[in-house]
Amino acid sequence: MSMEERAHAGAGALLGERRSARSVAFGAWYVAEARLRNMRAFFRTIALTSLFNPLMYILALGVGIGSYIDRRGGSQGLGGVSYLTFVGPALLASAALTAAFEETSFPVMGGFKWTREFWAMNSTPISARQIANGILLAALFRVVFTVLVFWACLAAFGAMPGPASFLSAPASILAGLAFGSVIMAIASRLEEDEGWFAAINRLIIAPMFLFSGTFFPLERLPLGLQWIGWISPLWHGTQLGRIAAFGLREPAWLVACHALFLASMLALGLGLSWASFRRRLSK
Amino acid sequence: MENGDGALIRARALTKVFGVLRAVDEVDFEVRKGEAFGLLGPNGAGKSTIMRMIASVSKRTGGELAILGMDPNERGPEIRGHLGVVPQQDNLDVEIKVRDNLVVYGRYFGLPMKFLRAKADELLEFAQLTEKAKVKVDTLSGGMKRRLTIARALVNEPDILLLDEPTTGLDPQARHILWDRLFRLKEAGVTLVITTHYMDEAEQLCDRLIVMDQGRIMAEGTPASLIQEYTSREVVELRFGSERNAEAARALQGRGKRVEVLPDRVLIYADSGEAELARIVDEGLSPMTSLVRRSSLEDVFLRLTGRSLIE
Numbered sequence: 001m002s003m004e005e006r007a008h009a010g011a012g013a014l015l016g017e018r019r020s021a022r023s024v025a026f027g028a029w030y031v032a033e034a035r036l037r038n039m040r041a042f043f044r045t046i047a048l049t050s051l052f053n054p055l056m057y058i059l060a061l062g063v064g065i066g067s068y069i070d071r072r073g074g075s076q077g078l079g080g081v082s083y084l085t086f087v088g089p090a091l092l093a094s095a096a097l098t099a100a101f102e103e104t105s106f107p108v109m110g111g112f113k114w115t116r117e118f119w120a121m122n123s124t125p126i127s128a129r130q131i132a133n134g135i136l137l138a139a140l141f142r143v144v145f146t147v148l149v150f151w152a153c154l155a156a157f158g159a160m161p162g163p164a165s166f167l168s169a170p171a172s173i174l175a176g177l178a179f180g181s182v183i184m185a186i187a188s189r190l191e192e193d194e195g196w197f198a199a200i201n202r203l204i205i206a207p208m209f210l211f212s213g214t215f216f217p218l219e220r221l222p223l224g225l226q227w228i229g230w231i232s233p234l235w236h237g238t239q240l241g242r243i244a245a246f247g248l249r250e251p252a253w254l255v256a257c258h259a260l261f262l263a264s265m266l267a268l269g270l271g272l273s274w275a276s277f278r279r280r281l282s283k
Numbered sequence: 284m285e286n287g288d289g290a291l292i293r294a295r296a297l298t299k300v301f302g303v304l305r306a307v308d309e310v311d312f313e314v315r316k317g318e319a320f321g322l323l324g325p326n327g328a329g330k331s332t333i334m335r336m337i338a339s340v341s342k343r344t345g346g347e348l349a350i351l352g353m354d355p356n357e358r359g360p361e362i363r364g365h366l367g368v369v370p371q372q373d374n375l376d377v378e379i380k381v382r383d384n385l386v387v388y389g390r391y392f393g394l395p396m397k398f399l400r401a402k403a404d405e406l407l408e409f410a411q412l413t414e415k416a417k418v419k420v421d422t423l424s425g426g427m428k429r430r431l432t433i434a435r436a437l438v439n440e441p442d443i444l445l446l447d448e449p450t451t452g453l454d455p456q457a458r459h460i461l462w463d464r465l466f467r468l469k470e471a472g473v474t475l476v477i478t479t480h481y482m483d484e485a486e487q488l489c490d491r492l493i494v495m496d497q498g499r500i501m502a503e504g505t506p507a508s509l510i511q512e513y514t515s516r517e518v519v520e521l522r523f524g525s526e527r528n529a530e531a532a533r534a535l536q537g538r539g540k541r542v543e544v545l546p547d548r549v550l551i552y553a554d555s556g557e558a559e560l561a562r563i564v565d566e567g568l569s570p571m572t573s574l575v576r577r578s579s580l581e582d583v584f585l586r587l588t589g590r591s592l593i594e
Contacts, residue, residue, distance in 0.1 A: 025393075030391050034376065037379055038376070038378050115374060115376060117374050117375075117376050119340075120376075123370070124391035125364045127359075
């Protein structure tokens with residue numbers, strides 16, 4: 001049977017029900033699969049930055065600033081650990097946020113605006129919500145990869161001393177996804193480029209990096225600036241990471257707050273993304 | 284999976300409103316199995332809006348629509364599993380290779396890799412892109428991208444293939460290659476729904492079509508029956524130069540069956556164009572150029588709306 005004849009006979013129709021049922025169940029995964037295929041083209045640069053980034057920070061902050069602070073007894077104010085151990089979980093969470101940002105900013109804007117591939121996806125059984133889920137799922141893969149490489153580097157330099165230090169990885173991953181979901185919600189609402197992502201980088205990510213208890217405990221900041229940390233996914237992810245990495249002591253209610261904040265941010269970002277993806281695709 | 288009477292698509296009083304604009308205004312039509320059905324009209328006539336409603340992505344504001352016997356508002360994903368969609372603007376994944384585009388798109392339908400590997404090769408052959416299988420989409424010409432988009436729309440062996448302005452923006456040679464591919468599908472009996480503002484495209488590809496303007500259907504029929512019903516057999520096109528055009532048009536009033544005045548030329552509709560032209564020349568009206576041709580869908584549209592299809 002030629003291809004044209006098969007198309008005519010609607011050979012697909014016989015498989016149709018089962019086929020769309022599969023798409024309903026695994027649609028988000030198929031979208032993620034397509035994104036991962038795209039990432040594969042960039043694998044070398046992704047792998048290189050994933051390795052270079054932690055080594056650079058470890059050398060600068062551990063060997064450089066760290067040895068200076070540690071020699072002067074700075075560790076007393078840091079919960080009794082070396083400076084590198086103190087900043088390690090923050091750098092880990094920060095790397096997770098950056099990787100999530102990369103996968104949810106331009107790829108989302110491009111899917112609507114440049115390649116228009118989200119419309120292609122939506123012309124199949126795949127729904128708007130599944131597209132958003134798939135993008136975040138692909139971002140999750142990227143974040144997990146980045147965090148694992150980073151964690152291994154930190155551990156190799158002795159900056160992950162606690163018995164449960166490995167749990168700092170899922171804490172960072174959760175923070176990355178929470179941030180990424182909100183970025184996706186924003187990116188899916190941008191009709192024009194107008195340099196919004198560069199602005200977010202400088203006006204949100206950079207201050208967040210500096211004022212989220214990354215390089216010094218948040219309590220050292222004047223109260224008027226501490227709120228930046230409270231609303232920052234980076235701070236919540238970092239604190240959870242520190243509890244796991246070196247046993248930082250925090251009251252139970254605050255630990256619950258960290259987890260709840262990140263989970264709520266993830267839910268909010270995802271919900272807003274579902275709404276904007278659906279609105280834009282069904283016009 | 285039909286509507287009981289062989290109609291794969293049935294629209295009744297189908298309406299789509301954007302704000303205050305009635306983009307599609309109480310439209311009725313049916314598309315039967317194996318038919319090549321056309322929506323002809325100028326930009327903004329509502330063709331693409333109808334297409335997006337048939338494609339089960341845009342929800343109707345009013346009326347009824349059944350595709351393969353199902354309501355797209357209720358069962359969109361299920362219907363989309365049976366459609367092939369060629370959108371007006373290409374939306375290929377330009378970062379990955381030509382062949383991978385077919386495989387990735389097939390995955391969206393939940394098709395297994397084993398099936399898709401064979402299918403992708405078959406479709407590349409059909410689209411005459413076998414040699415380009417391993418190159419990035421970025422490097423393809425406009426015509427090749429269009430063929431790839433059509434091949435991609437066939438990956439799920441659809442019951443209906445929707446083509447929204449399939450050849451807009453292509454050079455004449457690329458259009459002819461594309462028409463040849465579409466004609467093969469049509470010959471094999473694939474159900475096609477095509478929107479176009481090119482009357483030659485509609486004449487070549489469509490068995491039956493509706494002529495649309497401002498969200499409404501102006502006429503419906505086969506290309507031949509529309510031409511027969513709304514215009515004469517032949518047309519004389521006369522050009523007098525922009526300065527003399529209006530004056531000559533006045534002198535020509537009442538000739539043939541009907542006279543149509545355009546800014547750059549005068550059209551005279553007659554059963555015998557040659558005879559009409561001879562009379563005009565005998566009377567001493569000397570056009571700069573003259574052309575006798577058969578009537579086309581363009582003339583049908585002009586008759587129905589007083590405007591040209593391509594503005």
